[in-house]
Amino acid sequence: MKDLTTLLADVDDHVRVALDVPPAEIDRGDYLDVTQLPTEPRTWHKLSDTLAVLADMKNSTKLGKNKSTVATASIYDAATGGVVHVFSDFEADYIAVQGDGALALFWGSRRYERAVCAGITIKTFSADSLVPRLEKKWPDIAMTGLKVGIGNSPLLVRRIGNPRWGAPEPVWAGHAVNYAAKAAQQASRHQMIVTAGVWNWISGNEYLTLPCPCLAPIPPIWMDATIFRLPEGDPDRSGKLLLREWCPVHGPGYCAAVLAGQSARPDAGGRARAPAILARKRFERRWRRAVRPVPGAPPGPAE
């Protein structure tokens, strides 16, 4: 180490430059290969609209109670391993493992489709597979399960880190990651909460908004969920909470249809269309008042 005075002067100098000199920004639109991200200093790469999906375990700090370190490690392995597997199957453009969960980012073509279907699949994995297995093995386990949050926004990225420990990690700046984390924090186990920006896209898709024929009498499958951890007045705060998992009978077909870019369900007769259009108009008015670009606007989910 240098002497302490020099070290503190160096980091102070770094702060001064970082705050006084605006960093360079390269607009990448909808395309970026993170593995090829250059490491030049103070240059950020901008993605126009990106979805962040965050999944982590409820009560993760209590999971290790009365258990060996190996048992706790295997719980993390089961949860994180499953989440990462789902994210890669839905072709996430970036995945970061975070302890008992993971963050995935989706940009470019069919980003809304891939991100939302991945989120529902993780919710289904949590309720139908992960937690039943954990509870069978450890009947005294703390109440747990995966919580999912999804947000969207433009993002800036650059690599920051110490090359001594391998390639510096990408650091992401922008609302999406933070908002997905706040939405996930608010969720309970097996729940998925999306911000209003993400709901604006989902609301136009009958495969995602209408219950399948197995569910009768027809209940709502989403409910309003104000994301209290987001600032008041932020249009993204009026989120939605998904109440159902993929149906074992209809889920595979619906998921495939969404990923193929379909939004009109042949058996729905346009039932979700009119209310969705009205809701979208309301949403876009609110968004414009907040002077933010309307998410999902072209280039958008309809591509």
Ligand SMILES: [Zn+2]
């Ligand atoms: Zn069904």
